[in-house]
Amino acid sequence: MTEREGIAAFIHDRFIPIGTVVLAIILLWYAFTVVLNAPFERDQAARAGTEISTPELISNTMSQKRPVLPAPHQVGVEIWKTTVEKKITSKRSLIYHGWVTLSSTMLGFALGTGLGILLAVGIVHSRVLDKSLMPWIITSQTIPILAIAPMVIVVLNAIGISGLLPKAIISMYLSFFPVAVGMVKGLRSPEVMHLDLMHTYNASRSQVFWKLRWPASVPFLFTSMKVAVAISLVGAIVGELPTGASAGLGARLLTGSYYGQTIQIWSALISAAVLAAILVMIIDLIGRSVTRRMGVVS
Amino acid sequence: MNWAWILIAIVFWLSTWGINQRLAVLNIKNPNLQRGVDILIPMLFGAALLMLWEGVCRGFSVPTVLLPPPSMIWARITSSVDILWADFQQTYLKAVVAGFIMGCGSGFVAAIIVDRVPFLRKGLLPVGNLVAALPIVGIAPIMVMWFGFDWPSKAAVVVVMTFFPMLVNTVAGLAASGQIERDLMHTYASNYWQTLFKLRLPAAMPFIFNALKINSTLALIGAIVAEFFGTPIVGMGFRISTEVGRMNVDMVWAEIFVAALAGSLSYGALALLERAITFWHPSYRSK
Incomplete structure (x- = not known):
């Protein structure tokens, strides 16, 4: 294969293949819309005692009020209606719900990243912590933490802590793990030669940390932060499920499933996906510019 | 408030921490023994955590609706x-x-x-x-x-x-x-x-x-x-x-x-x- 450069490479290696796959997914989605929604339409026609023609059937499956699977454009229209046409303060605005979820995601992500870094620093510098804590950190992730989510929320509610913090705690619990593991790896990544060099400079432990270990761990930090931010969004969404479904994307999912509002479920789902993608991209961009300014070859 | 429980928990925590401190710096030549020690250290740490949990629950009489002590969970x-x-x-x-x-x-x-x-x-x-x-x-x-x-x-x-x-x-x-x-x-x-x-x-x-x-x-x-x-x-x-x-x-x-x-x-x-x-x-x- 010949090497392409610049825009040609972008078009041939990114745009065309990804575009094709996305297009195929959308086409498949439309096909499934017709297949899954058709029984309802046939049923309706049979009850009314009328025959329904195929083109009519297909167009009807795209515009049901509570379809089994809404068509992509229905979801698109719903998202447009609930983001652009509604006021941001309205309870029906997806931006409002998205903001609720985003704020607890960010708080949990910040707390989790902080905790993860602290644990990693402790583990790298103390042999006891390394040996006694590390196995438990790994075990803590084999526990399905999300299962405790409803309990944490309800219990914290019972003692008067409600709102942002309980959800943020769940996000924190989920997101500290990738950061802790990644940072332990990162803080240990300096080679023996570099450590020895610092030793010949008569550097203290804190100097070794700030001048060698910390800079060396930055690329690891951003890689694990990308995982952590996506996972904290999941935590925030699941944390919203048992709060009586008042606000947030998770609440939209739950009310949608209670009332059979499939279009609402899908629009909440798509906006959660877009939110996750944007968050990961932002972290990626920050990470890239930081590592470039630090002169780390990526 | 039951100080005895809290005291027991703290003493247990400190003693396991002390033992771990010793164990972690030991230099053992026998690989099997080393593996046993590597398992023992987190076990002791876990036991200390459980003990602390139990002690806090009983010591401060935390309502079981909020956080039941491990013994009660085990009974259940x-x-x-x-x-x-x-x-x-x-x-x-x-x-x-x-x-x-x-x-x-x-x-x-x-x-x-x-x-x-x-x-x-x-x-x-x-x-x-x-x-x-x-x-x-x-x-x-x-x-x-x-x-x-x-x-x-x-x-x-x-x-x-x-x-x-x-x-x-x-x-x-x-x-x-x-x-x-x-x-x-x-x-x-x-x-x-x-x-x-x-x-x-x-x-x-x-x-x-x-x-x-x-x-x-x-x-x-x-x-x-x-x-x-x-x-x-x-x-x-x-x-x-x-x-x-x-x-x-x-x-x-x-x-x-x-x-x-x-x-x-x-x-x-x-x-x-x-x-x-x-x-x-x-x-x-x-x-």
Whole structure:
């Protein structure tokens, strides 16, 4: 294969293949819309005692009020209606719900990243912590933490802590793990030669940390932060499920499933996906510019 | 306020910490003994944590509705084994295992196809990477709507959750074998399938096991969360959400204990299997 450069490479290696796959997914989605929604339409026609023609059937499956699977454009229209046409303060605005979820995601992500870094620093510098804590950190992730989510929320509610913090705690619990593991790896990544060099400079432990270990761990930090931010969004969404479904994307999912509002479920789902993608991209961009300014070859 | 309990807990904590401090710096020549010490240290730490929990609960008389002490949770576990077993059967043996096998299997097959077709690799991989980072548990209500309240809907959630990590990791693993090894296979005149089975799949095994380990936790989470959206009156997620509502927090902790045990055991089993299959890998070869 010949090497392409610049825009040609972008078009041939990114745009065309990804575009094709996305297009195929959308086409498949439309096909499934017709297949899954058709029984309802046939049923309706049979009850009314009328025959329904195929083109009519297909167009009807795209515009049901509570379809089994809404068509992509229905979801698109719903998202447009609930983001652009509604006021941001309205309870029906997806931006409002998205903001609720985003704020607890960010708080949990910040707390989790902080905790993860602290644990990693402790583990790298103390042999006891390394040996006694590390196995438990790994075990803590084999526990399905999300299962405790409803309990944490309800219990914290019972003692008067409600709102942002309980959800943020769940996000924190989920997101500290990738950061802790990644940072332990990162803080240990300096080679023996570099450590020895610092030793010949008569550097203290804190100097070794700030001048060698910390800079060396930055690329690891951003890689694990990308995982952590996506996972904290999941935590925030699941944390919203048992709060009586008042606000947030998770609440939209739950009310949608209670009332059979499939279009609402899908629009909440798509906006959660877009939110996750944007968050990961932002972290990626920050990470890239930081590592470039630090002169780390990526 | 019962100071005796708090005092006992603190003394226990300090003494285990002291023992660990000694054990951690010991330089043991015998590898078997070293391994025993490596297991003993986290065990002691865990025991100290439990003791601290018990001491705080009893010492400050924390209402059991907020946080039951471990002894009470253990009493609940031993007294309701039959309920826990029924829930475990419904959630783990039916939904998780079925979904895990189907999800990982289809992810694996898809990865081999993607690897064969460069166009798909360029197009599907970025999409797969993106989807792997998405909050997939969100599809739970939709799956419950499509497949009904019983375990197939939970298995469906698990399939979708486990598919993408498997796909992404296997594709990365298939690219892991070196050019020199592939050239060697080429000089042996081996065809695509021989290269695949004798070189590239074995080389991909560490990546595949990585995905399997990630998925073993994801699968349990998916099945339990999917049960929050509708379920027959049995299952771990169902039990957790109803007992929270009835403020039987000790029962919830009992379910969490079962889930943690199941999660850790399946993770451990996969780790052992990995060690047996990828015995050649540098990180497992005996030094």
